[in-house]
Amino acid sequence: MSNQFTPNNPLPQEAPVPEELATFSPEVEAEIERHLAKYPVKRSAILPLMFIVQRERGYLDPPGVAYLADRLGVRVTDIWEVATFYTMINTQPVGKYHLQICKTLSCKIMGEPQITERACQQLGIQPGETTPDGLFSVSLVECLGSCGTAPMMQIGFDFHENLTTQQVDELIVRCRNGQLSNGVR
Ligand code: FES
Incomplete structure (x- = not known):
């Protein structure tokens, strides 16, 4: 699942030193508390908390990272190390609909280049x-673990499999029409 070398999720040149901590509504803070309460070791809640920060702020920005480090009792660098490992965590702003196209072997053989070209062209x-x-x-x-239904892409939390270029067109239209989830539930 590592994508630390993809353009969308680059390893920061140097860990930014945040000047402020992100703040959240009482409802979001309560949600965070519920997750923290599930784990005997606070840092074990790193992924669920990252998803919440990403959902609330659009991506893992420096104030969000500083907040996580503070809440989990770890270094800012620890947060960046995890954030840059996972495809589903964005370290840069992304669009409302994030088309994550699998480029690994099965998908590549089954047509990923045409899928990517079509999406980029559109x-x-x-x-x-x-x-x-x-x-x-x-x-x-x-690889997103859906090799048997290659080529595929992920939008939000949903997989779109056995893709054709025509289906790429249709997915883009459905996104424009607000008919697909972008993962913010
Ligand atoms: S190779 Fe694309 S999902 Fe595994």
Whole structure:
């Protein structure tokens, strides 16, 4: 699941030193407390808390990272190390709909290059970029564990499998029409 070398999730040149900690509503704080209460060791809640911060702030920004380090009692660098390992954690702003196209062997053999080309052509961007209106990002990611239904991509938390270029067009239209989940539930 490592994607630390993809354009969308680069390893920071140096861990930013945040000037402020993110703040959240009482409801979100309560949600965070519920997750923390599940684990005897606070740092074990790192992934669920990362998802919450990402959901609330759009991506893992430096104040969000500082908040996590503070709540979990770890170093900022520890947070970045985990954040840059996982495809599903964004360390840069992404569009409302994040098209994560699997570029690993099965998907590549079964048509990933055509899928990527079609998505990029339709959106006028390259992998690792976001459309000017902020609606779409495209990333190439490592195997998402759905090799038997290659080629595939993930949008939000949903897999879209056995893709054809026509289905790529249809998915983009469904996103534009608000008919697909972007993972913010
Ligand atoms: S190779 Fe694409 S999901 Fe495994």
